[in-house]
Amino acid sequence: MKPTFTILASDPATGARAGVLDLGRVKVETPVLMPVGTYGAVKALSPEDVESTGTKLILANTYHLFLRPGHKLISALGGLHRFMGWDGGLLTDSGGFQVFSLAKLRKITEDGVSFRSHVDGSEQFLSPEAAMEAQRAFGSDIAMVLDECPPPDADRAYIEKSMRLTTRWAGRCLEAMAGSDQGCFGIVQGGFHENLRLAHLDEIASMPFDGLALGGLSVGEDRGITGRIVESVAPRMPEDRPRYLMGVGMPEDLVRYSGHGVDMFDCVVPTRNARNGQVFTSAGRLNVRNASLAEDGGPLDPACGCAACRRFSRAYVRHVFMSNEILAHRLLTLHNLAYFRDLMRRVRGAIIGGRYGAFVREFTEGPEARGQVWRTELKSR
């Protein structure tokens, strides 16, 4: 079924919204952070693991699955949900972002983009129609349009030209999705130029998409610019449709941008940082390599009820991490996903409870927004 979006509460002071995105197979509470399952698996986890963190919606990458194992095979095996054993919601991106960040020898024409696969060097072609055909084959609950993602330092004239192309591609994507009951989201580009963003928003918002996304804002180093664009553009996005900020973010970004009325996020931070040993906790961040954890019998996060915190000590998680056991990646990923899920639940609860402003102040002044490392007493568990 086409996704439906219901806003349950909003914060009058900021525009933060708490809602439900109903995908038929699952209802997703918003604001939501989608973990990333690039190759049809959230790295280091099984579908049951992902479920156990309370996650209802994940993002899978069309670019990667298009190249390997291919959308036709996934379709022949019953679609992406069945292929990866995942009963929850799936949003697929269009592959555009990866073509522009990973692939080689890109050539963009009105028709689409040709490139060489980063996997085997083979020549590939992605058009709006091909991107939607792949996502129809996957059977994802939400498909994203193919957009051009210009480099963040491209000049204004190029960005303006590029976003017009993205608009024309968006129309072709909608046509290619005709008759499908999958959701389809448009993407607003426009670089770091506020007036281009707003102009492009007008174009994309006028089209019958099920939701709108802000693309191209997870690139570059300057989070200040991203913040100003989101602050200006997000509140002007259609109120009745979900607003999705792509590729963001850190906990402080999620808390802040929820206040500009963003409903959906995706980010590799919880999973990628887990594999690098970074643990997000209610009392701050720590790295599991830290020697101060070596004799620590407490859980990663005393406030967490995830499968890793229920059963294992910091000392054990550090031991298996230092011993290169892949169980460590799994435990840390489980925990980080549970932390981010819980964070979004707290944001949502604050919006619904009319105390979002106070929550932001507490969060920003508390240890969670910092990189603090701390330890508990050595004790038997």
Place this chain on the structure above:
Amino acid sequence: MKPTFTILASDPATGARAGVLDLGRVKVETPVLMPVGTYGAVKALSPEDVESTGTKLILANTYHLFLRPGHKLISALGGLHRFMGWDGGLLTDSGGFQVFSLAKLRKITEDGVSFRSHVDGSEQFLSPEAAMEAQRAFGSDIAMVLDECPPPDADRAYIEKSMRLTTRWAGRCLEAMAGSDQGCFGIVQGGFHENLRLAHLDEIASMPFDGLALGGLSVGEDRGITGRIVESVAPRMPEDRPRYLMGVGMPEDLVRYSGHGVDMFDCVVPTRNARNGQVFTSAGRLNVRNASLAEDGGPLDPACGCAACRRFSRAYVRHVFMSNEILAHRLLTLHNLAYFRDLMRRVRGAIIGGRYGAFVREFTEGPEARGQVWRTELKSR
């Protein structure tokens, strides 16, 4: 509690035995293959995963845990079961085998063996007393004596001298375990010399061990020699105590040596081979890299009910393996452990049912003892 061993049935034609090894916290059906959890984790699995395969008893390596994180820390955190979150049975080896196969600059004296850690090059010393102190700190259900493991090509005089040392060390190990309620197994050495093996068996069998092991038979390339030694020595081991063949083996070894009255085995084959992509199935062995699996919608093994076979197709497992997702290692390890567990259950059932001889013939002539690769029809699951 001290382990107790009960034989439920034996095959009169061969001496194969089906029994129960009661460890108090868990009852282990024999013959049993113990998976290996070197660093306090069965590689790629969580304790729940291991449980889900029906595994009740695993082996952990004293050498590795002695070096990292150290037995004192594990003791301070409540022992090895609690440290690794494993409620089932634990057998720990003494570290001897690894000192003689992994460590550098070994020097053996009557007192013990000094060596350099393969982890950080630090100087270490392992004596019978130190090995038992470590295993007491771990709180394993079964501890193994420290033995010298001479190279398989050592001359007869050296092996004879070495096995006398192992006997004296065995006595010191028993003294060091006085008052403990952990089980303690002796180890029979003697190289590939049948009469030395039998002489050493006499010495070790006369001591009050809870079980006896055959050591030093997993080394070298010639499985024929191992087979002749096991065939000759195992049936002469005390009938009322469990017999443990260390470091063996492949499915055909487990089936064959069960027929010589061996009750316990340990081997890295199910776990290590899984990480190399080798899958053991009821219809033969296959490698998950094989292109013929790419479009195969069937489970790894249609006869298997493991967590991997219940939820995922060969095409998916191959896809995540080829994409370097660690989920692949976990799924393949889960399946292989379930296969080996099921194989031992079938051996045991055949012994109890009085049809062990027929089982061996069927197994040996069937596809499971070969490296056959086959595929099922492409189908949606």
